[in-house]
Amino acid sequence: MGVALWANFKPAVEQSELKAHLETNEKNHNSRGLAEVSLNSAIHPGCQRIYERVCKKPIIDLDPTGTVHSDDESEKEAHEIYREIVRKNPDWTPDQVDEAFVSRVFTPENRAKIHSAFYLVKRKLNHWIDQQPDTVFNSQEKSVIKSRIRKVELQLPPPARLYQDEPDLLTKSELLYERKVTGETSLRVGGAYLLFAKSWFNVVFSLAHELGHAIDPCEIRSAGLSFPAYDRLVGCFLEHRLIAMRKTRSECGGNDQLSETFADWVAVQITAEILANYSTRLNGKQMIHAAQNSVRDLCESEPGSEDRPDIEFHPSPQIRIEEIFGKNPKIRKLLGCETPIQPQSYCQFDPTLPLSSGGI
Amino acid sequence: MSNTRLIKIAILLAPAVLLSCSSSKTRSIPQDGDQQESSSNSSQSNQESLLEIDYSLDRDRYRLSFKTFGNRTTIESYHDGKLVEKTEIDRERFSPFLKKAVQSMDTFRGELKTHAPCLNPFLVKLRVDGKLEQVSGCRSNDAGYLSKLIREGEFLLYSKRD
Ligand SMILES: [Zn+2]
Numbered sequence: 001m002g003v004a005l006w007a008n009f010k011p012a013v014e015q016s017e018l019k020a021h022l023e024t025n026e027k028n029h030n031s032r033g034l035a036e037v038s039l040n041s042a043i044h045p046g047c048q049r050i051y052e053r054v055c056k057k058p059i060i061d062l063d064p065t066g067t068v069h070s071d072d073e074s075e076k077e078a079h080e081i082y083r084e085i086v087r088k089n090p091d092w093t094p095d096q097v098d099e100a101f102v103s104r105v106f107t108p109e110n111r112a113k114i115h116s117a118f119y120l121v122k123r124k125l126n127h128w129i130d131q132q133p134d135t136v137f138n139s140q141e142k143s144v145i146k147s148r149i150r151k152v153e154l155q156l157p158p159p160a161r162l163y164q165d166e167p168d169l170l171t172k173s174e175l176l177y178e179r180k181v182t183g184e185t186s187l188r189v190g191g192a193y194l195l196f197a198k199s200w201f202n203v204v205f206s207l208a209h210e211l212g213h214a215i216d217p218c219e220i221r222s223a224g225l226s227f228p229a230y231d232r233l234v235g236c237f238l239e240h241r242l243i244a245m246r247k248t249r250s251e252c253g254g255n256d257q258l259s260e261t262f263a264d265w266v267a268v269q270i271t272a273e274i275l276a277n278y279s280t281r282l283n284g285k286q287m288i289h290a291a292q293n294s295v296r297d298l299c300e301s302e303p304g305s306e307d308r309p310d311i312e313f314h315p316s317p318q319i320r321i322e323e324i325f326g327k328n329p330k331i332r333k334l335l336g337c338e339t340p341i342q343p344q345s346y347c348q349f350d351p352t353l354p355l356s357s358g359g360i
Numbered sequence: 361m362s363n364t365r366l367i368k369i370a371i372l373l374a375p376a377v378l379l380s381c382s383s384s385k386t387r388s389i390p391q392d393g394d395q396q397e398s399s400s401n402s403s404q405s406n407q408e409s410l411l412e413i414d415y416s417l418d419r420d421r422y423r424l425s426f427k428t429f430g431n432r433t434t435i436e437s438y439h440d441g442k443l444v445e446k447t448e449i450d451r452e453r454f455s456p457f458l459k460k461a462v463q464s465m466d467t468f469r470g471e472l473k474t475h476a477p478c479l480n481p482f483l484v485k486l487r488v489d490g491k492l493e494q495v496s497g498c499r500s501n502d503a504g505y506l507s508k509l510i511r512e513g514e515f516l517l518y519s520k521r522d
Contacts, residue, residue, distance in 0.1 A: 165507065181501050
């Protein structure tokens with residue numbers, strides 16, 4: 001998708017997308033019954049502890065578009081569905097079971113949701129790159145970056161054989177950006193990811209993260225490209241400890257968090273903008289819950305849990321939520337946190353520009 | 361199929377015989393299973409064979425483990441270090457899968473290597489009578505062998521439960 005498709009984009013598209021999700025999930029919460037809460041009146045005392053705010057599960061989730069379940073819950077549900085199909089059809093081959101599973105899980109409604117979020121995020125990314133000043137990217141660099149975003153193909157079953165080279169993904173809770181040895185890039189969606197009414201904003205963040213990988217510094221480097229603006233940004237990530245400094249770290253190799261930090265950083269900016277576009281439809285508390293939901297699946301499990309998410313390639317959940325998400329000025333505003341952030345305290349492509357520049 | 365591989369499979373299926381060991385160099389992969397591995401070490405004397413498939417999908421880490429004792433094979437699946445599913449099947453049902461796993465390990469060794477960073481690495485370990493063989497790879501480069509192997513292993517898990 002390039003300039004032509006972006007030109008077709010109208011805010012009304014987002015409004016209709018949101019409307020559909022609001023209606024779909026109206027059974028969860030009757031948002032009209034909630035008192036309007038302005039952002040100013042919703043300023044939260046925990047603005048210095050965004051991680052705690054995000055990760056403390058609310059008693060009632062006021063995000064009208066859905067909620068966030070753990071990967072474990074989603075995968076258990078997917079396993080149950082799979083197991084039920086196997087038991088009812090003991091003579092079926094794995095391929096037949098996969099097809100039945102796909103028709104149960106990759107429903108037209110679920111597919112439509114992913115599809116609309118994917119293209120919304122692509123459009124926003126495209127525009128974000130276009131809006132960067134010439135001091136960040138020249139026109140050639142912009143077109144290379146946008147071309148990489150455009151080339152990522154969304155692959156959604158049915159048929160199940162679309163994932164015939166990766167059938168185990170059908171029951172997983174992952175969104176996966178992949179690059180084949182041929183250089184083709186795709187984004188695939190695990191079936192478990194589609195179970196439950198997931199927050200629209202969590203879907204947006206997750207897709208923006210995966211699409212961010214298409215232009216992350218390591219992917220850019222492996223394509224034989226180099227952008228000065230990326231070098232400055234990486235320097236900022238290191239300075240702010242958004243990438244763990246380890247003796248064993250090899251940039252874009254083992255023990256390196258660069259590509260994941262970058263993907264999160266991109267996703268935060270895209271999600272912040274999409275959240276802000278919906279501010280007229282969500283009241284203050286709904287907006288806060290929606291913003292928190294966008295990254296809630298990044299939280300650590302309960303204290304004492306045996307869960308050990310990867311921290312070799314990913315920053316810790318605290319860094320991802322408290323620093324990359326929680327220090328973004330737009331996110332802070334949406335969370336009702338007006339704490340002033342100095343321009344140099346949040347990384348951007350051009351550190352000399354005010355934080356409002358190069359926005360979406 | 362090469363003679364060497366046939367011999368290797370034959371040895372595996374008769375685990376009293378020592379497996380000749382040729383550990384391949386492993387690349388960096390999240391090794392989430394140290395805890396489980398130490399528990400399997402403790403019972404190693406009674407354990408005839410162990411097959412473990414560790415793999416990453418973005419930030420999540422998975423393990424599919426098959427431990428054979430006598431005529432029974434225990435299958436366990438882990439997600440980020442946590443046991444998710446466990447079941448037991450007859451060794452007879454496990455043998456064709458094990459054969460496929462051994463063949464796949466040979467395929468992984470011949471997998472096309474690229475200089476690009478690996479987005480979703482994996483590590484397959486096979487231990488028979490304390491002798492370890494392991495091979496690592498990258499999901500996107502293996503033409504789907506790893507994923508198909510995992511799916512078949514999970515199918516054994518799904519299709520047997522009380
Ligand atoms: Zn990622």
